[in-house]
Amino acid sequence: MTATLPVYRWRLAPDGYATRRQLRALGLRPGGQDVAAQLERPRRRRGPLVAYLYRIDQAKPVRPMTPARRTALDAAMRARRTCPNCRRDAGYCIPRSLGMCVTCTDTPS
Secondary structure, three states: OOOOOOEEOOOOOOEEEEOOOHHOOOOEEEOOOOOOOOEEEOOOOOOOOEEEEEEEOOOHHHOOOOOOHHHHHHHHHHHHHHHOOOOOEOOOOOOOOOOHHHHHHOOOO
């Protein structure tokens, strides 16, 4: 038998619960805990929007950024900014819809 999650309507969740983004704004992370509740926002023609809630009292502090993590993050962001066509740093994240920088897209082949 599986336990069901408590479901609350939009903006009516009790204190002590937070979404992942709200936890992050508080400097916290879920820390391995299971989803504690669910928040639903009704929509007219589709199913409701769902947000999962975690207990704030069981959340753990965000892990600090280490030099190795910062290096890996910088490398990943550099790869997102590098155009595969001209191999230059575009200065912005290349849109996945284009697959190359705007300059290469606008230049006729």
